[in-house]
Amino acid sequence: MNLLRGPLIFLGLLAAWQALVSLTGVESFILPAPFAVAKALAARWDLLAEHAGVTILEILLGLAFGSLLGAASALLIAAFRPARDWLLPVLVVSQAVPVFALAPLLVLWFGYGLASKVVMATLIIYFPVTAAFYDGLKRTDPGWLDLARTMGGGRLAVLRVIRIPAALPALASGLRVATAVAPIGAVVGEWVGSSAGLGYLMLHANARLQIDLMFAALFVLAVFAVLLYFAVDRALRLALPWQAEQS
Amino acid sequence: MTTAAPIAVHLHAARLSYGGAVVFEDLDLDLPAGRITCLLGPSGVGKTSLLRLVAGLTDNDSGGGGGGTELPGTAADQGGRAVQGRVAYMAQQDLLLPWASVLGNVLLGPRLRGEHRDPDIVERARDLIAQVGLKGREAELPSRLSGGMRQRVALARTLAEDRPIVLMDEPFSALDAITRFALQELAANLLAERTVLLVTHDPLEALRLGHRIHVMSGSPARLETALDVDDGRTELPAPPRDPADADILARQADLLKRLARARDTMAELT
Structure with missing residues (x-):
């Protein structure tokens, strides 16, 4: 039953969609029927795949850079007091700036290509990863720290042997959030200014009233986002086998 | 001893x-x-x-x-x-690291001091694990052990400090x-x-x-x-x-x- 639940929910949503279109008789340039979208998906597969490749690359690069930068910042803040005192307030205040509002600037600075979208995705991922990992590094079991103290461990040794591994589940939570929001960064970047990608394709299909193609692009994006999330979640579980059994 | x-x-x-x-x-x-x-x-x-x-x-x-x-x-x-x-310290909670094996936990002190590659120290840790009756379970994670076994590991870790x-x-x-x-x-x-x-x-x-x-x-x-x-x-x-x-x-x-x-x-x- 658990295996069937996903496909059943999917089919149920398709049926509801079809029923809505059939019962209301809504125009196909407002809401196309699922079958029309499937046809567009099949007919324009080459185009969709080409643009999807661009968006996927943006998402994966943004995820990689954002995660690395976030994890490195959290380590820096946790390991060095001056870094914590000077960097943490800047980090918190920077979150008051809506990242989406920066999108036009990023396009201006980094151009219409891949770079501005990767920066956008990186920025949007950076904070959840930093916050989650830093939080984990702060919350080391005080009993472990006492033990390490009687054992004569230096600060960096304690960080490496105890605090970092103990914070990995928290980092994993941050990476899950990052995986969920990364596609948002990439697509918003594409909407503001781009020459390729699913966001670009959707804008253009919309302008030409090719709503079936727009839905097809949305569908591809959603499928990729879901698959990416499950892949990351699975990889994190495999990487931290002790975590599930612990709590 | x-x-x-x-x-x-x-x-x-x-x-x-x-x-x-x-x-x-x-x-x-x-x-x-x-x-x-x-x-x-x-x-x-x-x-x-x-x-x-x-x-x-x-x-x-x-x-x-x-x-x-x-x-x-x-x-x-x-x-x-x-x-x-x-001083070696042992608390009410076993304080075992859940990601480290039994051997890894017993070697926590040496690891923190960068001595865990010394074969004599590893040998001694294995010996202590045998003494607390856990021979053969060196590679297991703490979550696979009962409360009593976990506290035995903690005892071995305390003794491994040789203080x-x-x-x-x-x-x-x-x-x-x-x-x-x-x-x-x-x-x-x-x-x-x-x-x-x-x-x-x-x-x-x-x-x-x-x-x-x-x-x-x-x-x-x-x-x-x-x-x-x-x-x-x-x-x-x-x-x-x-x-x-x-x-x-x-x-x-x-x-x-x-x-x-x-x-x-x-x-x-x-």
């Missing part, structure tokens, strides 16, 4: 105040060399704080808990040198009676010749393991000596002692009465 000669520990004029109230002051504690000293007393009397003071874990009170904690008084050996760095002084804070109190009984026996044998401070709330545990038993009571707390095998009057076998022995049982009843009195005094004061 140990590579270092046993050392005696003296704690002189220890003082602890917590949120303005004095928990103890001008308190002296002697741990005779190579002996197990047990500390009994009602909850909240300051047993754990006293042990942490000896361990040198006092300015690390993370969490703090409302209003200044101060603990002057430093534990020193016969020569007056501070004992910090010569002349061992401080144990209710190390067996989270275990069931049968497991606790077996572990007390094991600990008494493996801790021979070390200077041990054992905080416990179980009079029978103190009587099975202790060469000396102090009851801590009152506010500010004082120490009363309830048992001392070296006072020339007390005739008891070496630990671990048989809990069915009539003398031990009589002493247990006596200790229970003392503890009940101590608890009532605490209740009146608060």
Whole structure:
């Protein structure tokens, strides 16, 4: 039953969609029927795949850079007091700036290509990863720290042997959030200014009233986002086998 | 057992105040060399704080808990040198790292000091794991072990430190009676010749393991000596002692009465 639940929910949503279109008789340039979208998906597969490749690359690069930068910042803040005192307030205040509002600037600075979208995705991922990992590094079991103290461990040794591994589940939570929001960064970047990608394709299909193609692009994006999330979640579980059994 | 000669520990004029109230002051504690000293007393009397003071874990009170904690008084050996760095510590929780194997946990200290690649040290750790009865389980994660086995690993980790002084804070109190009984026996044998401070709330545990038993009571707390095998009057076998022995049982009843009195005094004061 658990295996069937996903496909059943999917089919149920398709049926509801079809029923809505059939019962209301809504125009196909407002809401196309699922079958029309499937046809567009099949007919324009080459185009969709080409643009999807661009968006996927943006998402994966943004995820990689954002995660690395976030994890490195959290380590820096946790390991060095001056870094914590000077960097943490800047980090918190920077979150008051809506990242989406920066999108036009990023396009201006980094151009219409891949770079501005990767920066956008990186920025949007950076904070959840930093916050989650830093939080984990702060919350080391005080009993472990006492033990390490009687054992004569230096600060960096304690960080490496105890605090970092103990914070990995928290980092994993941050990476899950990052995986969920990364596609948002990439697509918003594409909407503001781009020459390729699913966001670009959707804008253009919309302008030409090719709503079936727009839905097809949305569908591809959603499928990729879901698959990416499950892949990351699975990889994190495999990487931290002790975590599930612990709590 | 140990590579270092046993050392005696003296704690002189220890003082602890917590949120303005004095928990103890001008308190002296002697741990005779190579002996197990047990500390009994009602909850909240300051047993754990006293042990942490000896361990040198006092300015690390993370969490703090409302209003200044101060603990002057430093534990020193016969020569007056501070004992910090010569102490192994075992707590009520096993404090095993869930991501590390049994062997990895026993080697935690060497790892923190960058000595875990030394084959002699690894060999010794394996030997200790065998001594606590976990041979063949070196590679397993703590989550695969029972509570008693986990505490055995913690005991092996404590002994792997090979320190002349061992401080144990209710190390067996989270275990069931049968497991606790077996572990007390094991600990008494493996801790021979070390200077041990054992905080416990179980009079029978103190009587099975202790060469000396102090009851801590009152506010500010004082120490009363309830048992001392070296006072020339007390005739008891070496630990671990048989809990069915009539003398031990009589002493247990006596200790229970003392503890009940101590608890009532605490209740009146608060």
